[in-house]
Amino acid sequence: MMDGGKGGLELVPLHGDFGIEARGVDISRPLDAATVSALRDAFGRHRLLVVRGQDLAPEAHIAFTRHFGELEVHVLDEYHKARHPEIFELSNIGPDGKPNAVHPDRGTLFWHSDASFQKVPALATLLYAEQVPRDGGHTMFADMIGAYEALGASERERYRAMRVMHDLHVSRLKAGYAGMTEAQRRQAPPVEQPLVRVHPPTGRLALYLGSHGQEFVGMTEHESRGLFERIMNHCTEPRFVYDHVWKPGDLVMWDNRATVHRGTEYDTAAEPRVVRRTVLKGEAVVAAA
Numbered sequence: 001m002m003d004g005g006k007g008g009l010e011l012v013p014l015h016g017d018f019g020i021e022a023r024g025v026d027i028s029r030p031l032d033a034a035t036v037s038a039l040r041d042a043f044g045r046h047r048l049l050v051v052r053g054q055d056l057a058p059e060a061h062i063a064f065t066r067h068f069g070e071l072e073v074h075v076l077d078e079y080h081k082a083r084h085p086e087i088f089e090l091s092n093i094g095p096d097g098k099p100n101a102v103h104p105d106r107g108t109l110f111w112h113s114d115a116s117f118q119k120v121p122a123l124a125t126l127l128y129a130e131q132v133p134r135d136g137g138h139t140m141f142a143d144m145i146g147a148y149e150a151l152g153a154s155e156r157e158r159y160r161a162m163r164v165m166h167d168l169h170v171s172r173l174k175a176g177y178a179g180m181t182e183a184q185r186r187q188a189p190p191v192e193q194p195l196v197r198v199h200p201p202t203g204r205l206a207l208y209l210g211s212h213g214q215e216f217v218g219m220t221e222h223e224s225r226g227l228f229e230r231i232m233n234h235c236t237e238p239r240f241v242y243d244h245v246w247k248p249g250d251l252v253m254w255d256n257r258a259t260v261h262r263g264t265e266y267d268t269a270a271e272p273r274v275v276r277r278t279v280l281k282g283e284a285v286v287a288a289a
C-alpha cells in the first residue's frame with residue numbers, strides 16, 4: 001500500500017502493476033492540487049484507476065474528468081445524452097422504469113479499446129455505476145502493456161511492424177447490429193492503426209487491438225482472423241486481466257492507450273444496470289519504432 005500523504009488518500013494496487021484503487025478521497029468535491037497530482041501520477045503509471053463509494057452527480061463526474069484533460073463527445077450523434085453531451089449513459093431501464101430486456105450496447109461485450117476506430121482515439125474513459133445487477137454486468141480489463149512485454153523478442157519485433165484497420169462499421173456488424181449508414185460511414189471512416197503503440201506517460205509499448213480492429217493490413221481475411229484470435233487470446237489470459245465487479249457508486253477510469261475491456265452478460269429482463277461515462281480526448285497514436 002502506498003500512502004499518498006494527501007489528506008488520507010491511499011493508493012492500493014489491484015492486479016500487480018496493473019490498476020490502482022484510490023481510497024480516502026471524495027471525488028464529488030473540489031480536490032486540492034496534491035491529490036489531483038497523485039491521482040494523475042497513479043493513473044499514468046498503472047493505466048486503471050478505481051474509486052469506490054462515490055456519490056457522483058453528472059456535473060461532478062464531468063468536473064472530475066476535467067482534472068485529467070479535455071472531454072470529448074461521441075462521433076455519432078445518436079450516442080449523445082441531451083442535457084450533458086459529454087455523458088454517455090448505458091441503461092436497460094424502459095419508459096415504465098423497469099428493466100426492458102434490451103442490452104444497451106452489445107458491442108461492449110467484445111474486448112475493445114474505446115474509439116480505436118478514430119484517427120485520434122479516446123485517451124481514457126471514466127465509467128460510473130448508478131445501478132448494478134446482482135449477477136454479471138462486470139467489466140473486465142486486460143493490460144496491453146503487460147501482454148506485450150510477456151511476448152518473445154521475435155514476436156514483439158514482428159508485431160511492431162504490423163498495422164490494423166479499425167472500423168466501427170465492422171464491430172457493429174459483429175455485435176449483431178445493422179452497419180452504419182453512408183452518412184455515418186463518412187463521419188467515422190475506417191482508420192489504420194499500428195498494432196503496437198507507445199504509451200506516452202511511461203514510454204512502455206502496448207499491443208493495440210480489439211473488436212474495432214480485426215483486419216491486418218496486407219493479410220487475407222482468413223489470416224487476419226487467425227492472428228486476431230491468437231493475439232486477443234494471449235492478451236486476455238487471466239494473468240493480464242482485472243475483473244471489476246461493480247457496486248453502485250464505483251468509478252473506474254481506464255487508459256485506452258494501454259488496455260482493452262469488455263462487459264459481461266447479465267439478465268437484462270430482470271436486473272437494472274445503469275452506468276454512465278465520460279471520455280477524455282486523445283492524442284495522435286504513436287507507433288512503436
Ligand SMILES: [Fe+2]
Pocket residue numbers: 108112113114261
Ligand atoms: Fe468500451
